[in-house]
Amino acid sequence: MSRKKIIAGNWKMNKTPSEAVELVKTLAPLVQNPEVDVVYCVPAIDIIPVRDAIAGSNVHLGAENVYFEESGAFTGEISPAMLKDAGVEYVIIGHSERRGYFGETDQDINKKLLKLLEHGFNPIVCCGESLEQRESGITMDWINMQIKIAFQGVTADQAKGVVIAYEPIWAIGTGKTATTAQAEEVCKGIRETICGLYDEATAAAIRIQYGGSMNAKNCAELLAEPDIDGGLIGGAALKPDFGTIVKC
Ligand code: 13P
Numbered sequence: 001m002s003r004k005k006i007i008a009g010n011w012k013m014n015k016t017p018s019e020a021v022e023l024v025k026t027l028a029p030l031v032q033n034p035e036v037d038v039v040y041c042v043p044a045i046d047i048i049p050v051r052d053a054i055a056g057s058n059v060h061l062g063a064e065n066v067y068f069e070e071s072g073a074f075t076g077e078i079s080p081a082m083l084k085d086a087g088v089e090y091v092i093i094g095h096s097e098r099r100g101y102f103g104e105t106d107q108d109i110n111k112k113l114l115k116l117l118e119h120g121f122n123p124i125v126c127c128g129e130s131l132e133q134r135e136s137g138i139t140m141d142w143i144n145m146q147i148k149i150a151f152q153g154v155t156a157d158q159a160k161g162v163v164i165a166y167e168p169i170w171a172i173g174t175g176k177t178a179t180t181a182q183a184e185e186v187c188k189g190i191r192e193t194i195c196g197l198y199d200e201a202t203a204a205a206i207r208i209q210y211g212g213s214m215n216a217k218n219c220a221e222l223l224a225e226p227d228i229d230g231g232l233i234g235g236a237a238l239k240p241d242f243g244t245i246v247k248c
Contacts, residue, residue: 162206
């Protein structure tokens with residue numbers, strides 16, 4: 001089965017609304033590639049201006065987080081309905097920065113995933129190990145646990161539409177990319193985990209991205225691997241390099 005590649009930018013806490021519109025304009029001629037799903041996951045306050053700036057283009061709109069309740073007294077949070085109404089299609093959940101700095105647990109991520117699926121979003125579920133975990137040889141055990149908890153209560157049909165982003169924490173923003181073999185090994189392992197949880201068809205359909213210092217130079221090799229279906233890009237998403245990644 002051939003899976004459509006997905007290249008998503010995670011802008012993190014960068015770009016004011018006016019800067020965001022400027023960036024969309026700069027990238028517009030560089031990111032046209034009908035063979036790839038291109039997504040900008042942007043800070044909440046940039047969602048509306050970016051939606052307007054990408055209107056009519058091939059770029060899809062994404063958010064960086066969501067809360068798992070429908071509405072109510074959750075100061076500072078954003079509900080699925082708010083994102084839907086604003087035109088968001090993709091939502092990143094479980095990023096290691098959210099887990100590390102804001103204490104998100106696997107259980108929170110499971111609730112968020114179920115809620116996003118209920119509302120018809122395309123979730124991007126992040127997972128990944130720390131350097132310590134890699135060095136102690138428990139990478140795949142750790143990631144299997146993250147995936148198994150995140151997908152509790154998710155049906156096979158729903159799982160097919162989920163994107164999983166494998167992001168080794170030690171490779172994020174460090175310039176230290178996982179080797180192609182390391183990235184492929186884990187992405188393949190994730191596909192096997194999905195096969196074990198569901199079936200061959202679900203494992204063949206689900207898209208798995210690599211993220212962590214992916215850039216214009218190393219993207220071609222990573223994206224050529226059989227189990228790497230795209231990239232979740234941080235730093236390079238804020239530069240014309242993003243266009244190079246989309247084209248490669
Ligand atoms: P960098 O590409 O800056 O390493 O960030 C990766 C990432 O965290 C994307 O979600």
